[in-house]
Amino acid sequence: MKDNLYTIPLTDAFTAHDECPFCFIHRTLEQDAISFTLGASYMEDDIRAETDHLGFCKDHYKKLYDYGNRLGLAFILHTHYQKLEKDLDKLLSSTELPSPGFFERMKRSTPASSPTTDSLHKQLDSCYICERIDRNFTRYMETFFHLLQTNDEFKALFLNSKGMCLEHFTMLLEMAPSQLKGENKTFFLETSKKMMKENLKRIEDEIGWFIDKNDYRNASAPWKNSQDALPRGIQKLAGIYVQDEPFKKAH
Numbered sequence: 497m498k499d500n501l502y503t504i505p506l507t508d509a510f511t512a513h514d515e516c517p518f519c520f521i522h523r524t525l526e527q528d529a530i531s532f533t534l535g536a537s538y539m540e541d542d543i544r545a546e547t548d549h550l551g552f553c554k555d556h557y558k559k560l561y562d563y564g565n566r567l568g569l570a571f572i573l574h575t576h577y578q579k580l581e582k583d584l585d586k587l588l589s590s591t592e593l594p595s596p597g598f599f600e601r602m603k604r605s606t607p608a609s610s611p612t613t614d615s616l617h618k619q620l621d622s623c624y625i626c627e628r629i630d631r632n633f634t635r636y637m638e639t640f641f642h643l644l645q646t647n648d649e650f651k652a653l654f655l656n657s658k659g660m661c662l663e664h665f666t667m668l669l670e671m672a673p674s675q676l677k678g679e680n681k682t683f684f685l686e687t688s689k690k691m692m693k694e695n696l697k698r699i700e701d702e703i704g705w706f707i708d709k710n711d712y713r714n715a716s717a718p719w720k721n722s723q724d725a726l727p728r729g730i731q732k733l734a735g736i737y738v739q740d741e742p743f744k745k746a747h
């Protein structure tokens with residue numbers, strides 16, 4: 497288990513007392529990947545071959561555009577177009593519209609897939625930035641399970657955290673069976689479920705007070721923790737930081 501590389505950023509993420517330490521990690525990895533992609537790396541042949549092949553997802557086209565370095569992005573897109581056109585030439589030359597079977601015809605709204613549309617979906621779903629993030633993100637999750645079982649200080653950080661967002665909670669539940677054994681598995685399952693429920697209730701109450709606080713009768717009442725309940729409430733559900741300004745190249 498490679499401890500050092502992932503342990504410190506993971507501990508920092510838990511110390512930040514964010515609504516989800518894994519969203520916190522994900523944001524850092526994403527910003528690193530964007531800076532890397534639009535840094536000098538796009539002039540390197542092996543990196544460009546990957547971006548040519550994978551392209552980017554909707555979310556990351558937007559974030560790359562917002563980052564700055566439009567000329568760099570133009571270089572990346574230009575050769576991605578060339579690769580895509582070549583691939584499509586091959587792919588579309590053999591395309592026939594699929595003939596739907598009896599049942600597909602009955603359910604008219606069912607999309608008719610074919611090897612061509614499968615390949616197109618694969619292209620649409622692939623993203624160089626997402627892949628770069630995923631490679632490291634899994635390592636962080638593995639490190640989390642490792643530290644939970646071996647490091648009491650980290651275990652205390654976990655217990656004092658605000659839990660996870662729903663998306664990363666789901667991912668942890670999926671990984672837990674292969675990462676934990678016996679009583680550690682039971683401990684994690686019971687604790688994380690309890691934390692999830694308590695923290696959803698906490699945010700529900702904070703959003704409730706946000707609504708009440710907007711009533712003129714509560715004008716002089718304290719905000720308590722509700723002033724930013726909305727962005728935190730959205731993060732807890734969807735794993736995104738709606739309040740963040742676009743991430744831009746430092747000048």
Ligand SMILES: [Zn+2]
Pocket residue numbers: 516517518519520660661662663664735
């Ligand atoms: Zn999260």
Ligand SMILES: [Zn+2]
Pocket residue numbers: 552553554555556623624625626627
């Ligand atoms: Zn992406």
